[in-house]
Amino acid sequence: ARPRVGYFYTGKSGTQLLTENLQKLYVKDFQSIPVVVSENVSVYDAICTMFLEDVGTMFVVDHNSKLVGVLSRKDLLRASIGKQELTNIPVNIIMTRMPNITMCKKEDLLIDIAQKLIEKQIDALPIVKETENGFEVVGRITKTNITKAFLSLAKDQ
């Protein structure tokens, strides 16, 4: 028989192999734990939580633990150079609120989330589960997670 060294059967091009590898990366495999605050906490307390938890984006929930807003470092920085006393402003005054929140699900493809983060010019998305009285926050996906996924392509495969 002829030697088969250097030949292999796949029926697929390099392009297809790469695309297939990307199509295997899901949100649930790269997600982070979400940090949530109640809509009644002050901007000052939210900033403290952000430093304690060391995150760039926090999610704001109502008394039923359902998503009502998103707080970025940028939102908090904007508020902090204002004239008001930060301990007197509740976060629901300055947060991005429903229905203007871009969300995703655990089963979403990471590549689609990367697209959303770039399109909307945001750093993080809440991962949610729909319930009868709103969206429960079950995770967080950020540009840091995408960067880790990018690294994983070079390492794991």
Added chain:
Amino acid sequence: ARPRVGYFYTGKSGTQLLTENLQKLYVKDFQSIPVVVSENVSVYDAICTMFLEDVGTMFVVDHNSKLVGVLSRKDLLRASIGKQELTNIPVNIIMTRMPNITMCKKEDLLIDIAQKLIEKQIDALPIVKETENGFEVVGRITKTNITKAFLSLAKDQ
């Protein structure tokens, strides 16, 4: 002759193809324009510049336009909840300073930069050119650029 449909010669596995694609991505092809401020500007003015330019990280330069520090949104937020008047504090009090700055070059591989961003837990690196009296800032590379590179793998190839 036999039909050759579905067969092709490469001598390479899917893993190798993917790794090769990643090894073709360089900092210079995904970089952004850097935003710099002088080391004498106030924290207040730096925050205003950050909002005007809509960036998450700025680089601080001396009177020779050489890199002396890095300012993140986190640094500015920390300063803004302090007791001091923001217009009276120069940025060189609160910035991360040389030699504690992680830098990179235009010719670096993007995958190595992704590794540094994750390891050091930072959002952005200055891209520099070495000169006789220090480092000149010629670009900026961030997790946003890495996210765009991740997307480009799915689109371009």
